[in-house]
Amino acid sequence: MSLRTTxxxxxxxxxxxxxxxxxxxxxxxSAQEILDxxxxxxxxxxxxxxxxxxxxxSGRVIIELAPAFAPEHVGNxxxxxxxxxxxxxxxxxxxxxxVVQFGDPTEEEARRKSIGTAxxxxxxxxxxxxxxxxxxxxxxxxxxxxxxGFVDGFQAGxxxxxxxxxxAHCYGTLGAGRDTAPDSSNAxxxxxxxxxxxxxxxxxxxxxxxxxxxxxxxxxxxxxxxxMGMYDKPADYTPIKAIRLASDVPEAERxxxxxxxxxxxxxxxxxxxxxxxRDAWYxxxxxxxxxxxxxxxxxxxxx
Amino acid sequence: MSLRTTxxxxxxxxxxxxxxxxxxxxxxxSAQEILDxxxxxxxxxxxxxxxxxxxxxSGRVIIELAPAFAPEHVGNxxxxxxxxxxxxxxxxxxxxxxVVQFGDPTEEEARRKSIGTAxxxxxxxxxxxxxxxxxxxxxxxxxxxxxxGFVDGFQAGxxxxxxxxxxAHCYGTLGAGRDTAPDSSNAxxxxxxxxxxxxxxxxxxxxxxxxxxxxxxxxxxxxxxxxMGMYDKPADYTPIKAIRLASDVPEAERxxxxxxxxxxxxxxxxxxxxxxxRDAWYxxxxxxxxxxxxxxxxxxxxx
Numbered sequence: 019m020s021l022r023t024t025x026x027x028x029x030x031x032x033x034x035x036x037x038x039x040x041x042x043x044x045x046x047x048s049a050q051e052i053l054d055x056x057x058x059x060x061x062x063x064x065x066x067x068x069x070x071x072x073x074x075x076s077g078r079v080i081i082e083l084a085p086a087f088a089p090e091h092v093g094n095x096x097x098x099x100x101x102x103x104x105x106x107x108x109x110x111x112x113x114x115x116x117v118v119q120f121g122d123p124t125e126e127e128a129r130r131k132s133i134g135t136a137x138x139x140x141x142x143x144x145x146x147x148x149x150x151x152x153x154x155x156x157x158x159x160x161x162x163x164x165x166x167g168f169v170d171g172f173q174a175g176x177x178x179x180x181x182x183x184x185x186a187h188c189y190g191t192l193g194a195g196r197d198t199a200p201d202s203s204n205a206x207x208x209x210x211x212x213x214x215x216x217x218x219x220x221x222x223x224x225x226x227x228x229x230x231x232x233x234x235x236x237x238x239x240x241x242x243x244x245x246m247g248m249y250d251k252p253a254d255y256t257p258i259k260a261i262r263l264a265s266d267v268p269e270a271e272r273x274x275x276x277x278x279x280x281x282x283x284x285x286x287x288x289x290x291x292x293x294x295x296r297d298a299w300y301x302x303x304x305x306x307x308x309x310x311x312x313x314x315x316x317x318x319x320x321x
Numbered sequence: 322m323s324l325r326t327t328x329x330x331x332x333x334x335x336x337x338x339x340x341x342x343x344x345x346x347x348x349x350x351s352a353q354e355i356l357d358x359x360x361x362x363x364x365x366x367x368x369x370x371x372x373x374x375x376x377x378x379s380g381r382v383i384i385e386l387a388p389a390f391a392p393e394h395v396g397n398x399x400x401x402x403x404x405x406x407x408x409x410x411x412x413x414x415x416x417x418x419x420v421v422q423f424g425d426p427t428e429e430e431a432r433r434k435s436i437g438t439a440x441x442x443x444x445x446x447x448x449x450x451x452x453x454x455x456x457x458x459x460x461x462x463x464x465x466x467x468x469x470g471f472v473d474g475f476q477a478g479x480x481x482x483x484x485x486x487x488x489a490h491c492y493g494t495l496g497a498g499r500d501t502a503p504d505s506s507n508a509x510x511x512x513x514x515x516x517x518x519x520x521x522x523x524x525x526x527x528x529x530x531x532x533x534x535x536x537x538x539x540x541x542x543x544x545x546x547x548x549m550g551m552y553d554k555p556a557d558y559t560p561i562k563a564i565r566l567a568s569d570v571p572e573a574e575r576x577x578x579x580x581x582x583x584x585x586x587x588x589x590x591x592x593x594x595x596x597x598x599r600d601a602w603y604x605x606x607x608x609x610x611x612x613x614x615x616x617x618x619x620x621x622x623x624x
Binding site for chain 1: 417463464465503515516518521524544595598601603605613
């Protein structure tokens with residue numbers, strides 16, 4: 019009894035054997051079938067200078083940074099990673115249906131790990147001018163933003179009235195924790211969304227990137243007992259062996275991940291196939307998809 | 322550096338000391354402040370005959386069943402729990418940002434655990450008449466349903482054009498897995514949503530209830546390696562010590578959980594406070610909330 023089944027192979031074979039007249043609608047292809055038939059050019063690789071590898075005991079988490087949205091934060095993160103700031107620190111917070119968070123939780127500032135040559139002060143980078151960004155818009159209405167879509171692989175919102183764009187909080191979004199002052203982040207304390215998309219945070223905090231592979235290593239981290247998911251004893255922390263820029267990692271040790279381009283026809287077609295599921299299992303296609311329900315496919319080259 | 326901070330105590334004290342004129346807007350109260358001031362009558366207890374206790378090594382998961390939406394499925398679940406069907410079985414599937422699933426995954430039907438006196442065949446219970454249900458509607462638009470809101474503690478959709486209502490898939494929703502045929506569930510294979518709300522499943526599968534406490538025990542279960550989250554070896558399963566109806570559990574061993582009534586003023590006020598966050602941390606209130614972002618508070622009596 020599976021929650022989802024795929025099209026029966028016999029039904030696919032039968033449909034393929036029948037000629038389609040011009041009046042007949044094109045045969046429905048599932049998102050997976052569309053992906054399987056995608057041209058190589060619809061996939062991209064990550065820029066190593068904008069890619070973080072977070073190495074945990076359980077494996078590697080891969081993060082794509084978003085300098086187009088948060089240039090100052092990403093600049094600091096690059097410096098911090100290059101200088102090994104997070105190496106030996108921990109994931110010290112895991113709040114169910116909310117976030118995991120890592121960095122240095124030491125209350126007393128003087129006792130915190132040195133940030134090296136990184137900047138102590140950064141501006142709030144909650145939104146930016148939409149001008150100059152390719153925005154692949156979703157057709158559906160969204161309650162949190164006038165328009166939503168994708169900017170080079172990132173979920174984003176846009177407001178034509180203000181001409182502004184911003185990154186949206188979805189499962190896997192990486193943001194920079196802050197105190198009450200909007201510009202109180204120095205990009206050392208980072209969080210990853212592990213639950214229902216907390217879109218109310220959009221434009222209230224600086225989003226710096228997105229986990230593109232390895233979410234299943236972060237999402238299973240035991241929740242902390244306090245209401246904010248903090249642990250009461252450091253023994254419960256999840257150690258971070260290292261967070262490195264991929265460009266600082268020998269090429270042989272890099273992960274040759276490929277990401278589906280969100281400006282590709284394959285992506286648009288796969289998203290449409292998900293908006294209106296017509297495979298045998300679904301009795302009622304939704305005719306809609308929310309921004310954070312759209313999968314952003316990745317793959318590893320075969321062999 | 323916390324993702325969220327609370328109102329500074331001094332600011333609260335100051336506001337409380339200032340008299341409000343009739344022309345001044347009422348002081349903003351956070352959802353937590355509203356909950357803290359709630360009258361006892363805004364809370365309810367669970368009906369033991371509609372409550373499941375799932376006992377794992379890590380603790381107790383508490384589920385409220387929804388006989389108003391899925392009477393036949395809930396009837397079978399009551400029988401299965403009463404006769405100990407799930408005791409000694411396992412959580413055999415954990416797919417990231419999707420579901421955990423439990424029951425008996427044995428492929429060969431003849432070798433599956435007996436369902437005892439439960440019914441082998443159930444109807445699809447995807448929706449029902451809205452008539453007769455109190456529906457506490459959310460003010461915001463939803464992309465998946467003409468109307469959304471709450472029915473006695475459950476997230477639900479409603480369509481005035483058809484007069485139908487149904488339960489929505491949110492974080493913590495419990496559903497009954499099925500094969501391709503809509504009526505192919507017998508309520509033995511159940512799933513719990515552990516990620517972004519998969520609302521595309523609404524009205525495509527029978528929802529039977531909701532986890533009201535203990536999600537943090539299910540959401541951290543190690544993901545299975547296969548694309549659907551199935552494990553390749555039974556050693557990776559999470560054993561279920563027992564799933565029992567609370568009414569079959571001695572009263573002294575029951576959990577005296579209280580749930581905020583979704584038809585209460587406290588719930589409406591707390592939801593409104595979340596739609597428009599005006600505490601010091603937020604610079605931009607969303608003016609919106611999605612159905613699956615509304616928390617459904619529970620508490621244990623003090624002492």
